[in-house]
Amino acid sequence: MALRDRLQQSESSSDEPDLISHYRDRLLEEVDLDELARLKPAQRRARLERILSSLLSADGPVLASRDRSVLIQRVVDDALGLGVLEPLLADQSITEIMVNGPRDIFVERLGRVQRVATTFASEEQLYQTIDRIVSTVNRRVDESSPMVDARLPTGERVNVIIPPLALDGPSLTIRRFPQPYRLAELVDKGSLDVHAATLLGACVRARFNIMISGGTGTGKTTFLNALSGLIPAHERIVTIEDAAELSLQQEHVVRLESRPANVEGTGQVTIRDLVRNSLRMRPDRIVVGEVRGGETLDMLQAMNTGHEGSLATVHANSAFDALGRLETLASMSELELPVATIRDQVNSAIDLVIHLERGADGTRRVSEVAALMSSRRADYDLVPLRTFRQDPIGPDRHVTGTWVGSSLPQVLRDRLLRAGETVVVPEGGAA
Numbered sequence: 227m228a229l230r231d232r233l234q235q236s237e238s239s240s241d242e243p244d245l246i247s248h249y250r251d252r253l254l255e256e257v258d259l260d261e262l263a264r265l266k267p268a269q270r271r272a273r274l275e276r277i278l279s280s281l282l283s284a285d286g287p288v289l290a291s292r293d294r295s296v297l298i299q300r301v302v303d304d305a306l307g308l309g310v311l312e313p314l315l316a317d318q319s320i321t322e323i324m325v326n327g328p329r330d331i332f333v334e335r336l337g338r339v340q341r342v343a344t345t346f347a348s349e350e351q352l353y354q355t356i357d358r359i360v361s362t363v364n365r366r367v368d369e370s371s372p373m374v375d376a377r378l379p380t381g382e383r384v385n386v387i388i389p390p391l392a393l394d395g396p397s398l399t400i401r402r403f404p405q406p407y408r409l410a411e412l413v414d415k416g417s418l419d420v421h422a423a424t425l426l427g428a429c430v431r432a433r434f435n436i437m438i439s440g441g442t443g444t445g446k447t448t449f450l451n452a453l454s455g456l457i458p459a460h461e462r463i464v465t466i467e468d469a470a471e472l473s474l475q476q477e478h479v480v481r482l483e484s485r486p487a488n489v490e491g492t493g494q495v496t497i498r499d500l501v502r503n504s505l506r507m508r509p510d511r512i513v514v515g516e517v518r519g520g521e522t523l524d525m526l527q528a529m530n531t532g533h534e535g536s537l538a539t540v541h542a543n544s545a546f547d548a549l550g551r552l553e554t555l556a557s558m559s560e561l562e563l564p565v566a567t568i569r570d571q572v573n574s575a576i577d578l579v580i581h582l583e584r585g586a587d588g589t590r591r592v593s594e595v596a597a598l599m600s601s602r603r604a605d606y607d608l609v610p611l612r613t614f615r616q617d618p619i620g621p622d623r624h625v626t627g628t629w630v631g632s633s634l635p636q637v638l639r640d641r642l643l644r645a646g647e648t649v650v651v652p653e654g655g656a657a
């Protein structure tokens with residue numbers, strides 16, 4: 227029987243001798259782990275492949291060369307850490323890996339979710355992989371703590387949830403570290419038009435407070451990173467995130483990351499603690515990865531009290547919805563403020579909302595840039611400045627459309643002018 231078939235069969239039958247774990251153990255006995263740790267990932271793989279190849283030549287089964295390469299790859303993948311997931315992680319076109327139990331693995335590639343043929347040999351092997359991941363962040367996953375957020379050494383964000391909460395077996399979601407696009411690159415990719423980019427550049431330099439809104443995976447963090455790239459180099463930036471994903475190019479950046487409670491349930495540091503702490507760090511700009519709770523009130527207050535030019539993202543379905551969401555989140559603070567007071571805070575704090583959407587073809591783009599023109603306790607008046615008007619979608623599911631703009635309200639124009647910025651937003655369907 228060909229090795230490939232044997233390997234495939236060993237996935238379904240635990241009676242088969244487990245060639246992979248046998249050779250993985252042999253390999254790990256042979257290598258000098260300290261030396262291995264000093265190598266770059268690509269060199270590490272090459273080194274393991276060389277050692278394994280000589281082990282197989284010395285005492286391995288006689289194999290066709292293709293079967294031999296399959297065995298080498300799978301053993302090295304296993305030894306390197308995440309086993310069958312390694313080739314998926316190595317594939318740069320994959321942006322997300324979703325494991326729903328040992329047999330069902332899906333990936334997102336170029337914005338589309340597809341199933342891959344890869345499977346784990348058993349649930350136990352999947353648990354081993356999960357253990358390797360979470361042990362690097364000093365956490366453990368078991369029935370008493372069945373949900374864990376972790377990170378791979380290369381920065382990827384990982385979420386693990388296991389039974390009894392996950393009904394069909396352990397579930398693992400790995401999000402590739404978002405690529406740090408510059409705003410100009412996002413324009414080239416068609417995520418926003420050049421006029422919107424020019425306008426946003428002026429607004430960032432003029433210290434507008436800006437919220438980026440959108441659903442899960444619409445590119446909020448990526449956009450926040452690109453927008454933060456426009457903050458002038460001499461300003462002191464404090465970034466606050468749950469899992470540090472931003473990578474700013476400026477020199478003067480202090481990066482803060484929240485911390486979950488440890489196994490004993492203590493030591494938690496929340497985004498809110500960090501937002502409060504950041505105010506004592508003399509920031510010129512506060513950049514909050516995502517507001518999800520009571521920290522929203524602290525952030526709004528900071529924006530209203532001398533920390534203009536702050537940037538943050540919020541999960542919402544439209545630019546307008548983002549404002550309601552900020553109200554709800556701000557009311558989660560222990561301060562019981564009346565809705566009208568919170569609305570006052572939102573109206574005074576927020577200048578712009580940028581809403582992002584993910585099209586049917588997987589492309590991410592800005593669907594709206596809107597200015598919040600209302601003040602104090604008035605109902606929200608959100609004026610669209612630049613909107614993507616999508617064409618009806620054709621059979622190829624490719625998203626096309628036109629960018630339309632409205633003239634900048636005089637108040638904003640004056641504010642930009644006072645900051646030395648002149649921008650003209652073309653009206654109508656200018657591309």
Ligand SMILES: Nc1ncnc2c1ncn2[C@@H]1O[C@H](COP(=O)(O)OP(=O)(O)OP(=O)(O)O)[C@@H](O)[C@H]1O
Binds near residue numbers: 321442443444
């Ligand atoms: N404009 C874009 N063009 C192409 N790919 C993009 C764009 N924006 C984001 N992506 C990719 O989409 C994925 C999700 O992006 P990102 O993490 O920024 O989204 P998010 O909205 O912050 O997600 P979450 O809701 O999980 O925080 C990443 O792989 C990122 O590289």
Ligand SMILES: [Mg+2]
Binds near residue numbers: 446447448516
């Ligand atoms: Mg994000």
